Amino acid sequence: MNTKQMAAEQAVQYVQDGMKVGLGTGSTAYWAIAKLGERVAEGLRITAVATSVASEEQARGLGIPLLGFGEIGRLDLTIDGADELNDRLELIKGGGGALLREKIVAMNSDRMIVVADESKAVPKLGRFPLPVEIVPFAWEWTLDAIRALGCTPELRKSGDQLYRTDNGNYIADCRFGEIASAQQLADALQRIPGVVEHGLFIGIASLAIIGHSDGRIEVKEPAV
Numbered sequence: 001m002n003t004k005q006m007a008a009e010q011a012v013q014y015v016q017d018g019m020k021v022g023l024g025t026g027s028t029a030y031w032a033i034a035k036l037g038e039r040v041a042e043g044l045r046i047t048a049v050a051t052s053v054a055s056e057e058q059a060r061g062l063g064i065p066l067l068g069f070g071e072i073g074r075l076d077l078t079i080d081g082a083d084e085l086n087d088r089l090e091l092i093k094g095g096g097g098a099l100l101r102e103k104i105v106a107m108n109s110d111r112m113i114v115v116a117d118e119s120k121a122v123p124k125l126g127r128f129p130l131p132v133e134i135v136p137f138a139w140e141w142t143l144d145a146i147r148a149l150g151c152t153p154e155l156r157k158s159g160d161q162l163y164r165t166d167n168g169n170y171i172a173d174c175r176f177g178e179i180a181s182a183q184q185l186a187d188a189l190q191r192i193p194g195v196v197e198h199g200l201f202i203g204i205a206s207l208a209i210i211g212h213s214d215g216r217i218e219v220k221e222p223a224v
């Protein structure tokens with residue numbers, strides 16, 4: 001079993017009968033959805049919503065009951081991956097382009113558990129370029145405004161084309177270097193009108209489960 005799978009499967013142990021569950025996106029969340037599918041096949045009764053078309057398709061294929069947002073109400077638990085996490089459980093997310101849906105789902109959940117392999121745990125956020133979802137309209141001006149915050153933004157590509165999120169938007173991958181204050185950067189990005197959402201998740205994850213290559217599974221609460 002790989003380290004992502006170890007972490008993801010451990011997180012699924014927090015899912016109990018009757019829960020409403022948010023399904024994350026990416027190669028780590030994939031293993032959580034796979035394990036949930038096994039448990040559903042064994043009789044676990046849950047309902048779920050997905051954070052991406054890919055996760056929705058995976059869940060549907062496994063027979064995990066999916067509900068609409070108008071039917072399900074507030075979620076008990078969301079399990080999702082991250083591109084980076086620090087000791088305060090501040091995250092960078094969006095490497096797979098799903099950050100907007102992921103943030104909506106996580107913030108409508110009583111609890112978010114982040115699952116990751118050890119490579120994602122860092123002392124300071126910023127080695128991974130911060131994904132920022134922007135509207136296509138006047139994207140050049142939006143990139144200028146992001147650049148003025150002190151980074152080199154690059155529009156994400158998919159082959160020869162500009163990458164589009166599940167919401168039809170662009171992603172700017174922003175190299176800020178070491179991020180001194182995630183909150184200050186989040187506030188500044190949010191003030192730019194063309195920015196739909198950014199990949200900084202602050203005060204959202206309440207538990208991290210990290211798989212280590214020596215076989216250890218680390219369970220971490222946010223440091224104060």
Ligand SMILES: O=C[C@H](O)[C@H](O)[C@H](O)COP(=O)(O)O
Pocket residue numbers: 024025026027028029080081082083092093094095096097098099102
């Ligand atoms: O947009 C994608 C998500 O934020 C993912 O959860 C994140 O990129 C981590 O993905 P992975 O588990 O594949 O490293």
